[in-house]
Amino acid sequence: MTGLVDTDGDAPDERAALFPPSRAAALERLSDFAPRAGRHYAAQRNRDPGPGGRDNVSLLSPYIRHRTISEHEVITWVLARHSPEAAEKFVQEVFWRTYWKGWLQMRPSVWRAFLEERDSDRARLAKDDGLREAVAAAEAGRTEVDGFDHWARELVATGYLHNHARMWFASIWIFTLKLPWTLGADFFLRHLLDADPASNTLGWRWVAGIQTPGKTYLATIENIARFTDNRFSPQGLASEATAIRDEAPPPAGALPVPRTLQRGRRVLLLLHGDDFSGQEVLPEGTDVAAIAVARRSHPDMPWHFGAATGHWVDTLAEDAARRAGESLQQPATVLPQLDTETLRLQCAAAGVTTIATPEAPVGPLADALAVISDELAEDGIEVISLRRMWDDLAWPHATHGFFRFKRQIPELLARNGL
Numbered sequence: 266m267t268g269l270v271d272t273d274g275d276a277p278d279e280r281a282a283l284f285p286p287s288r289a290a291a292l293e294r295l296s297d298f299a300p301r302a303g304r305h306y307a308a309q310r311n312r313d314p315g316p317g318g319r320d321n322v323s324l325l326s327p328y329i330r331h332r333t334i335s336e337h338e339v340i341t342w343v344l345a346r347h348s349p350e351a352a353e354k355f356v357q358e359v360f361w362r363t364y365w366k367g368w369l370q371m372r373p374s375v376w377r378a379f380l381e382e383r384d385s386d387r388a389r390l391a392k393d394d395g396l397r398e399a400v401a402a403a404e405a406g407r408t409e410v411d412g413f414d415h416w417a418r419e420l421v422a423t424g425y426l427h428n429h430a431r432m433w434f435a436s437i438w439i440f441t442l443k444l445p446w447t448l449g450a451d452f453f454l455r456h457l458l459d460a461d462p463a464s465n466t467l468g469w470r471w472v473a474g475i476q477t478p479g480k481t482y483l484a485t486i487e488n489i490a491r492f493t494d495n496r497f498s499p500q501g502l503a504s505e506a507t508a509i510r511d512e513a514p515p516p517a518g519a520l521p522v523p524r525t526l527q528r529g530r531r532v533l534l535l536l537h538g539d540d541f542s543g544q545e546v547l548p549e550g551t552d553v554a555a556i557a558v559a560r561r562s563h564p565d566m567p568w569h570f571g572a573a574t575g576h577w578v579d580t581l582a583e584d585a586a587r588r589a590g591e592s593l594q595q596p597a598t599v600l601p602q603l604d605t606e607t608l609r610l611q612c613a614a615a616g617v618t619t620i621a622t623p624e625a626p627v628g629p630l631a632d633a634l635a636v637i638s639d640e641l642a643e644d645g646i647e648v649i650s651l652r653r654m655w656d657d658l659a660w661p662h663a664t665h666g667f668f669r670f671k672r673q674i675p676e677l678l679a680r681n682g683l
């Protein structure tokens with residue numbers, strides 16, 4: 266990472282204590298939070314009382330992002346305890362994630378453009394001492410901007426920030442510190458346990474004013490003081506936020522057509538960090554000969570996670586292998602990385618020529634699987650990516666803004682049996 270300070274390891278790592286990497290922990294958190302997901306959440310969710318005091322939000326994003334628990338499951342629990350009216354706000358927030366995923370799925374060029382711009386901003390760091398020092402100070406929490414320094418350190422130590430803190434942090438990074446937005450998004454991608462190509466990139470683009478033309482997000486001292494219970498009141502924040510450039514997002518392209526798996530087909534089930542519960546997507550009667558769980562992506566298309574978050578995801582992968590092995594009564598192997606040769610050997614050992622895998626949305630795993638599928642096809646091995654019904658129903662509606670998308674939520678819930 267040219268010129269970047271790797272802040273991993275500089276701070277005590279609290280990830281596993283705050284977010285135990287297992288489905289059992291995710292379910293416990295969901296059952297504890299569900300009673301508060303109604304009017305309490307709607308009224309309180311914007312407050313950030315700081316680590317240790319956050320019973321106003323679910324803290325489920327690291328598990329949902331890797332689909333250790335699914336959106337369907339989370340909303341099922343919540344709607345079992347609240348009326349649709351009382352849970353409306355929480356349900357909408359979960360659908361924000363679905364909306365961003367669908368939006369990017371129809372515009373993969375936005376992810377590629379982010380990566381290119383980030384790489385060219387990284388290259389600038391190597392040449393520009395002032396910029397490099399400013400980015401290093403921001404990442405290490407040495408800017409003396411009240412609040413901002415705390416959030417930088419909190420992110421590195423815990424792998425999590427409250428939604429409002431993410432907005433303030435991104436706004437101060439872009440408009441007060443005047444740092445390149447892609448390097449801020451990259452800082453989040455390396456440290457957040459829930460770091461996601463869609464939610465993160467589009468969240469940063471939205472703050473910067475390039476996601477919704479004409480709209481930026483300006484952090485203010487009043488808003489920060491009010492919603493942090495006066496823990497922070499940063500002086501000297503930018504007083505205006507002009508979109509970093511005048512750019513309209515590309516129009517929606519066609520969604521790739523989802524694949525289906527013939528009933529009774531004998532397969533190697535491949536799970537990965539975009540869906541650690543992918544066994545749920547197999548059609549009934551699928552003959553699973555063996556299970557492989559990839560801890561990381563392809564070495565040429567690596568995960569964005571830094572060392573501490575990567576280690577946390579590794580543990581979640583091991584948990585996924587245990588669970589899938591138990592539920593399907595088949596051996597499950599954890600693969601250190603996703604590559605063609607390893608999968609070829611796995612298929613040979615299991616005596617299969619089909620790999621079934623939950624679909625990886627736009628991001629490093631999707632890129633890796635595209636290359637691997639082509640290479641395995643030469644050996645007569647077919648990789649079939651299966652889309653979850655949740656995504657299949659919702660994504661086609663992410664053509665315009667969220668406000669148009671959210672009108673579909675009642676219908677989407679009904680079609681999901683909720």
Ligand SMILES: Cc1cc2nc3c(=O)[nH]c(=O)nc-3n(C[C@H](O)[C@H](O)[C@H](O)COP(=O)(O)OP(=O)(O)OC[C@H]3O[C@@H](n4cnc5c(N)ncnc54)[C@H](O)[C@@H]3O)c2cc1C
Pocket residue numbers: 310322323324325326327329330358359360361362363365426427428429431432435453457459460461462464465466468469472
């Ligand atoms: C600049 C920026 C970057 C972000 N990067 C990410 C990211 O990489 N990954 C990520 O999952 N979220 C991201 N978010 C969205 C949001 O901040 C987190 O999902 C949320 O803070 C997670 O905490 P929680 O689980 O307690 O959320 P809750 O408030 O309890 O919400 C429940 C669930 O809904 C989803 N959700 C809630 N708010 C949003 C939102 N605004 N956008 C998308 N999904 C949402 C999450 O899956 C979350 O777990 C980002 C937001 C901003 C402003």
